[in-house]
Amino acid sequence: MIHINIYRYNPEKDKFPYMQTFEFEKPKRDIMVLELLNQLKEKDPTISYRRSCREGVCGSDGMNINGKNGLACITPLSSVVQKNKLDLRPLPGLPVVRDLVVDMTEFYAQYEKIKPFLQNDVPVDIGERLQSPEDRDKLDGLYECILCACCSTSCPSFWWNPDKFVGPAALLQAYRFIADSRDTKTAERLQSLSDPFSVYRCHGIMNCVSVCPKGLNPNEAIGEIKSMLLSGKNKENIIASDGMS
Amino acid sequence: MMGSTLFFIQRFSALFLLGYSLWIMTFVFLNQPLEFTAWQIFTNQLEFLILTTLVAFISILHAYIGLWTVGTDYFTSRTLGFLHPELAKYANLIRGIYTLIFCIVGLLIIFIILLTIWS
Structure with a gap:
């Protein structure tokens, strides 16, 4: 199992942002971080993030992946998961609209x-x-x-x-x-x-x-x-x- | 002031300070074992007095630009607002006090250096 910690913040409900942990079964084949988010969203539809082309062309899904900014759609899970742990946060420095979505x-x-x-x-x-x-x-x-x-x-x-x-x-x-x-x-x-x-x-x-x-x-x-x-x-x-x- | 002007002031002042430091170190290195009389003669010559006076002013100018950069990075309404929203309101005041303290300390340093070498 991989422990996925996702930054959660809904200004309409939450006073402060917090990290929510999801358990995710290690996939048999390597998948991208965006695919992981898509699968988690099927379980919890309230997770918010931007995505569009899913091939590193539109630049929508920029986020902070285990402390380093990158595009979720072209970042393989295997390259970022450390000790079965993955932290996903919004891009730093910009105001957060909701979860992983920032005001650009x-x-x-x-x-x-x-x-x-x-x-x-x-x-x-x-x-x-x-x-x-x-x-x-x-x-x-x-x-x-x-x-x-x-x-x-x-x-x-x-x-x-x-x-x-x-x-x-x-x-x-x-x-x-x-x-x-x-x-x-x-x-x-x-x-x-x-x-x-x-x-x-x-x-x-x-x-x-x-x-x-x-x-x-x-x-x-x-x-x-x-x-x-x-x-x-x-x-x-x-x-x-x-x-x- | 233009960014290029500040860039040049910082780099040329750094080079000047490096040259001065090397000059002092060379003297110390070449006059081993260093005796008080040799050091007194060295520090009483006009070149030393003039260059040290310049170093006093240039180092303060160099430090002022560096600390101004730090102040405008960390003492802004945005950065202080991260610590506490109330602090954001007083960002200009806090930065003003920080600048004032630095200027007073800088002038004091210059005064002490000049007093020491010229008296």
């Missing part, structure tokens, strides 16, 4: 702040903006983020200042547009991140890298943004100096 408003507010869309003042004359294969390669490792919030909610800087520190997920996306050769607002994007909180509250502890279920490296992207801010160089400067040499 602050996370999305930071995402909105970095203007996650292509900005280009030059009119398009051939119907689409073209990009060389080399420039397209620069976006690999950046565009794949599914906004599951596992990284940002594992970051202490984001816990303490979710309204000021942009957080690893949104910063990865900020760099995704800064690095995009088709985007012409690099200077403005960097300017909007130049205060002491937005980027500089990242102290490089790399929890974000450790937990990212897609294997991305927000810390590297943050490092690139810091380098651009510190050198005073933006993409246009770099392209101009490359052209002169």
